[in-house]
Amino acid sequence: METLVRIMALIRKEFLALFKDRRSRVVVIIPPLIQTIVFGYAATFDVERVPCAVMDEDRSGASRELLARLEGSRAFRVALVATDARMMADAVDRGEVVMALRIPQGFERAVHSGAVTVQAVVDGRNSNTGTLAVNYLQTVVAGYNETVLHRISGAGPPANLVMRAWYNPNLLSRWFFVPGILAMVTLVVTLLVTALSVAREREQGTFDQLLVAPYRPAEVLVGKAVPGMVIGLVEVTGILCLAVYWFDVPMRGSLLTLYAGLGLFLFSVVGVGLMVSSLAATMQQGLLGTFLFTMPAVILSGFATPVANMADGVRQMTVVNPLRYILVIIRSVFLEGADAAVLARELWPLAAIGLFCMTVATWLFRRRVY
Structure with missing residues (x-):
């Protein structure tokens, strides 16, 4: 005691x-x-409104649809519309944008032929943000591809992935x-x-x-x-x-x-x-x-x-x-x-x-x- x-x-x-x-x-x-x-x-690892630059060399309905999906995503914000490759590269060098998307000429024809390439340049100085930006862009392009495939063939993709995150549904x-x-x-x-x-x-x-x-x-x-x-x-x-x-x-x-x-x-x-x-x-x-x-x-x-x-x-x-x-x-x-x-x-x-x-x-x- x-x-x-x-x-x-x-x-x-x-x-x-x-x-x-x-x-x-x-x-x-x-x-x-x-x-x-x-x-x-x-x-936080969540990235929203990533500043990006776009350069549309095709100026077609298909390219505008892809850019509309990009602008409509919460993940991206179009900070610059570039007119040439040097303008796009300078924006990345100065850190004004994290990613630059380049849509080449002939994009719409390539879409209907089934083989198309779109170039994305990512600022790798911040690897985490760059990786997330790439993942977000892949999601946007995947949604675009699914829509185009359905419009061309009248059917959806052969395999559809449904993801569910346990414990943290929205990640x-x-x-x-x-x-x-x-x-x-x-x-x-x-x-x-x-x-x-x-x-x-x-x-x-x-x-x-x-x-x-x-x-x-x-x-x-x-x-x-x-x-x-x-x-x-x-x-x-x-x-x-x-x-x-x-x-x-x-x-x-x-x-x-x-x-x-x-x-x-x-x-x-x-x-x-x-x-x-x-x-x-x-x-x-x-x-x-x-x-x-x-x-x-x-x-x-x-x-x-x-x-x-x-x-x-x-x-x-x-x-x-x-x-x-x-x-x-x-x-x-x-x-x-x-x-x-x-x-x-x-x-x-x-x-x-x-x-x-x-x-x-x-x-x-x-x-x-x-």
Whole structure:
């Protein structure tokens, strides 16, 4: 009972130290919400109204029909009507357009003969946008071909592909990114709050007072871990509401399963933060340690690029990254409605990472104390 009273007193002290400054309160609460909104709109693979240039050398009914389909697509915006090849190439070189479409002379005759070639020049400096533009153009041309084939032969194509995307019917990249942003913002806030806790004590000269107080090292770590987890849970709840009610990302699974995964994730992140804090002598060193962990964690998490596509050696490094597991948990609960039984293979590594980090942090703290 006395141990619990001491720990509660230390937790109260940590909250007072964190929130006594108005600027600290604003930094902890407001920026994560703003970052979630900004990243939610900025982090997307969806491309709309791609600027393109067109050059119609045939000027026939068939070529105008193809251009009308291009202009009618939400994916493209005709920004330039070129009169020669040099004008079209210069527009791509200057970055004014992402793609240039050239319809050659004799296009209408070639359509009826069954063999036609249309040239598309794509700006490859941004490979992602260029690839998406090509895919969109292929969809437009495929629809045009189907219409022309039906008009010429009176029948549709011999094979008709019907596609259905599970879990994300419209293939909106926002449904993929926003749940990931939830984990990333929570990681950064929780890690900063925890990593700077002991370092702040040392820098302000109150660490020696803490050492002479009747606290065991494990009690000190618990008292510093709990505020970080509480702040993390509050942050993640606010961001979760933004994801569901602002960005309209469907929440198909159980909140209990989601919070179980988030609790284990916060436990592991707090363990990492306490390890950094136990090693750091100043807040500047704590910030540097946080940065050194955060950047590799994000890159090796599968947030933007699948873990399965990474090289074998790099992929093995991701097994100790808590962000990798929580991303799978969050996206599975949001989009698939997965339950705890399905996600058990992602939950137990988070618990193992948390236990290991907390054990190492306790050992480091004892070593620095004694």
